[in-house]
Every structure is written in C-alpha cells, then in structure tokens.
Amino acid sequence: MTTARTGIKARRRRNSRQKNGWAYLFLAPQLVGLLLFTVVPTLATIALSFTNFRLGGTSDWVGFENYLNQLSDPVLLKAATNTVVFTLMYVPAVVVAALSVSLLFLRVRGGRAVYQTAYFMPLVTSTAATSLVWALVFQPDYGLANKALEGIGLPVLRWYSSPDQALPTLVLIVVWATVGNSIILFTAGIQSVPSHINEAAALDGATGLKRLVFITLPLISPTLFFVITITVIGSLQFFVEPFIITSGGPGNATTTVVLELYRQAFTYSAIGPAAAISCLLFVAILLLTLIQFRLSRWVSYDRD
Known part of the structure; x- marks a missing residue:
C-alpha cells in the first residue's frame, strides 16, 4: 500500500515538473526580453548614475x-x-x-x-x-x-x-x-x-x-x-x-x-x-x- 502511494506521488511530481517545464518554455521569450531590455538596462542605469561616464571617455566612481x-x-x-x-x-x-x-x-x-x-x-x-x-x-x-x-x-x-x-x-x-x-x-x-x-x-x-x-x-x-x-x-x-x-x-x-x-x-x-x-x-x-x-x-x- 505504501509502495503504491509512493508511486502515485512520484507520478504526480513528474507530471507537475512536466507542466512547469512547458510553462517556463512558453514564458522564456518574455522572460528573456524582460531581463535583457528592462532589468539589465535598469541596473546599468543605476550603476552609471554613480559614475562620471561620458561617451568615448573613461568612467570613474563619483558616488552621489x-x-x-x-x-x-x-x-x-x-x-x-x-x-x-x-x-x-x-x-x-x-x-x-x-x-x-x-x-x-x-x-x-x-x-x-x-x-x-x-x-x-x-x-x-x-x-x-x-x-x-x-x-x-x-x-x-x-x-x-x-x-x-x-x-x-x-x-x-x-x-x-x-x-x-x-x-x-x-x-x-x-x-x-x-x-x-x-x-x-x-x-x-x-x-x-x-x-x-x-x-x-x-x-x-x-x-x-x-x-x-x-x-x-x-x-x-x-x-x-x-x-x-x-x-x-x-x-x-x-x-x-x-x-x-x-x-x-x-x-x-x-x-x-x-x-x-x-x-x-x-x-x-x-x-x-x-x-x-x-x-x-x-x-x-x-x-x-x-x-x-x-x-x-x-x-x-x-x-x-
């Protein structure tokens, strides 16, 4: 009886992982776009705001x-x-x-x-x-x-x-x-x-x-x-x-x-x-x- 329950739980976990995998697969393009075009630029902007970076020049940390x-x-x-x-x-x-x-x-x-x-x-x-x-x-x-x-x-x-x-x-x-x-x-x-x-x-x-x-x-x-x-x-x-x-x-x-x-x-x-x-x-x-x-x-x- 215990073995049967264990098998059922294992199948449920596999099914859940498969469903989650498909969900992540379909979400991947949006998540990648969000990461590349929103998250990374936002973090880069925050970092650059603490520097004196100029186009074509050097970048030094200047704090606030x-x-x-x-x-x-x-x-x-x-x-x-x-x-x-x-x-x-x-x-x-x-x-x-x-x-x-x-x-x-x-x-x-x-x-x-x-x-x-x-x-x-x-x-x-x-x-x-x-x-x-x-x-x-x-x-x-x-x-x-x-x-x-x-x-x-x-x-x-x-x-x-x-x-x-x-x-x-x-x-x-x-x-x-x-x-x-x-x-x-x-x-x-x-x-x-x-x-x-x-x-x-x-x-x-x-x-x-x-x-x-x-x-x-x-x-x-x-x-x-x-x-x-x-x-x-x-x-x-x-x-x-x-x-x-x-x-x-x-x-x-x-x-x-x-x-x-x-x-x-x-x-x-x-x-x-x-x-x-x-x-x-x-x-x-x-x-x-x-x-x-x-x-x-x-x-x-x-x-x-």
Missing part, C-alpha cells in the same frame, strides 16, 4: 556627486517646475475633455464607433509627424491658428514662441494627441453603469447633473482613478512635443525633465549625470504613484 549636482542645477530645477506645471494643466484637461466627450457619446444614436475611431486615431499616428503639423498650425507669423483668429477679429497670439504661452500651447497639442485613450476607457466605464440605477434616480426627480455627480462618477471611480494615474505618469515623461516643436525654448520655458535628460546624455555625452536624472525621475514617479494609491479611499469597487 551626480545626484547632488543635479539637485542643485538651475536648469534641471526649471525643467522640473515646467514638468509639474504641465502636469497640473494637462491631467485635469484630459480628464474633463475625455469625460465630456464620453458623456456625449451616450447621446449619439448612430455612428458611435466612427466617432470613437476618429478620437482614437491620434494615438496610432506618428507623434513626430503630428508635432510637425501642429508646429505649422501654431506658427506665430503665418500659422493657421493666427489666421483663424484674424478672421474672426481676435488678436493673434505668439503661441510656442512666447515664454508665457509656449507651455499651454503644448498642453493643447498633447491633449489632442492623447485624449482618445481616456475617452475609450470612460465610455466603457459609463456603459457598465447599470441603467436601472439612473432610471430610478430620474423617476425620483434627480437632474442629469445630480445623476452624474452622485451616481455615475462614484460608480466609475475605479476607471477615473486609473485614468488619472496613467495620465500623471505619462505627463511626467513629457518629451516628444517640446523636443520637436520648441527644443525646450524659448529660454527653457518648455524644457522638461526628460528633455534635459536627453540633452545630458546625447548632446553633452554626460551619461553619468543623465543616469542620475533618470533615477531621480523614477523615484519621483514611484513616490507620486504610491501617494495616489494612498489617497484613493474615494475609489469604490462595490456596485451593490
């Missing part, structure tokens, strides 16, 4: 010198300020615009998929190409935006050539380019709200605004929290538009943290300081995300 220099660098501090200001403008704009369009979609009887596709198209379009197009649209001297303002009798703007107007101009461009993803998420969230709850509230005399504030928003709070979180993370990595349209100008008015990181690494060949900026940005994003989760008590996953 790069971090201390970057934290006192006025250009990086200006870039950090610009990034924070951009985030404070961009995130509410995306949330409000996406939620408003999603609510309008619910009133569309036919062709809703066409409108959703139109709003989503910028996300699958080359960011570099659309940035060049927007640079022409907002060109201060002959751009289409100022021509339209002149046509309706309004004063023209300097757009991205003005230190005060450059960052808000980029906010407009990036909202247009990225709002489609949030629209899709909000639309799906709103459609998942049980219709009988809104119908009962309407019978009780609740207006559309009250149903939105007290029913729809609480019930889609997980979607709202997710959109806010990923939008904040994306805004802190803002790079392409200022790189292509303004090159960080005028006068560093649109220089962001990632743009300054790029300059350090590929303009000045200062890989060590650039790696330090990358680590500081990672820590900032991690801390901010943890704070968001800590303050997410307003999110409700219960729909009963």
Whole structure:
C-alpha cells in the first residue's frame, strides 16, 4: 500500500515538473526580453548614475556627486517646475475633455464607433509627424491658428514662441494627441453603469447633473482613478512635443525633465549625470504613484 502511494506521488511530481517545464518554455521569450531590455538596462542605469561616464571617455566612481549636482542645477530645477506645471494643466484637461466627450457619446444614436475611431486615431499616428503639423498650425507669423483668429477679429497670439504661452500651447497639442485613450476607457466605464440605477434616480426627480455627480462618477471611480494615474505618469515623461516643436525654448520655458535628460546624455555625452536624472525621475514617479494609491479611499469597487 505504501509502495503504491509512493508511486502515485512520484507520478504526480513528474507530471507537475512536466507542466512547469512547458510553462517556463512558453514564458522564456518574455522572460528573456524582460531581463535583457528592462532589468539589465535598469541596473546599468543605476550603476552609471554613480559614475562620471561620458561617451568615448573613461568612467570613474563619483558616488552621489551626480545626484547632488543635479539637485542643485538651475536648469534641471526649471525643467522640473515646467514638468509639474504641465502636469497640473494637462491631467485635469484630459480628464474633463475625455469625460465630456464620453458623456456625449451616450447621446449619439448612430455612428458611435466612427466617432470613437476618429478620437482614437491620434494615438496610432506618428507623434513626430503630428508635432510637425501642429508646429505649422501654431506658427506665430503665418500659422493657421493666427489666421483663424484674424478672421474672426481676435488678436493673434505668439503661441510656442512666447515664454508665457509656449507651455499651454503644448498642453493643447498633447491633449489632442492623447485624449482618445481616456475617452475609450470612460465610455466603457459609463456603459457598465447599470441603467436601472439612473432610471430610478430620474423617476425620483434627480437632474442629469445630480445623476452624474452622485451616481455615475462614484460608480466609475475605479476607471477615473486609473485614468488619472496613467495620465500623471505619462505627463511626467513629457518629451516628444517640446523636443520637436520648441527644443525646450524659448529660454527653457518648455524644457522638461526628460528633455534635459536627453540633452545630458546625447548632446553633452554626460551619461553619468543623465543616469542620475533618470533615477531621480523614477523615484519621483514611484513616490507620486504610491501617494495616489494612498489617497484613493474615494475609489469604490462595490456596485451593490
């Protein structure tokens, strides 16, 4: 009897090892890719941040010198300020615009998929190409935006050539380019709200605004929290538009943290300081995300 039980246990262990082996075999490509393109570069970046490594030069250990220099660098501090200001403008704009369009979609009887596709198209379009197009649209001297303002009798703007107007101009461009993803998420969230709850509230005399504030928003709070979180993370990595349209100008008015990181690494060949900026940005994003989760008590996953 004991021998039979031992044999059964041995067969089970063999079957388990075979199943695990197949699982590891299928996971191997992803695990290798994760190791080579995420884990190793991350560890290398952390190591380089403690050196003065330059492209084509030597590498010496400098400890926390790069971090201390970057934290006192006025250009990086200006870039950090610009990034924070951009985030404070961009995130509410995306949330409000996406939620408003999603609510309008619910009133569309036919062709809703066409409108959703139109709003989503910028996300699958080359960011570099659309940035060049927007640079022409907002060109201060002959751009289409100022021509339209002149046509309706309004004063023209300097757009991205003005230190005060450059960052808000980029906010407009990036909202247009990225709002489609949030629209899709909000639309799906709103459609998942049980219709009988809104119908009962309407019978009780609740207006559309009250149903939105007290029913729809609480019930889609997980979607709202997710959109806010990923939008904040994306805004802190803002790079392409200022790189292509303004090159960080005028006068560093649109220089962001990632743009300054790029300059350090590929303009000045200062890989060590650039790696330090990358680590500081990672820590900032991690801390901010943890704070968001800590303050997410307003999110409700219960729909009963």
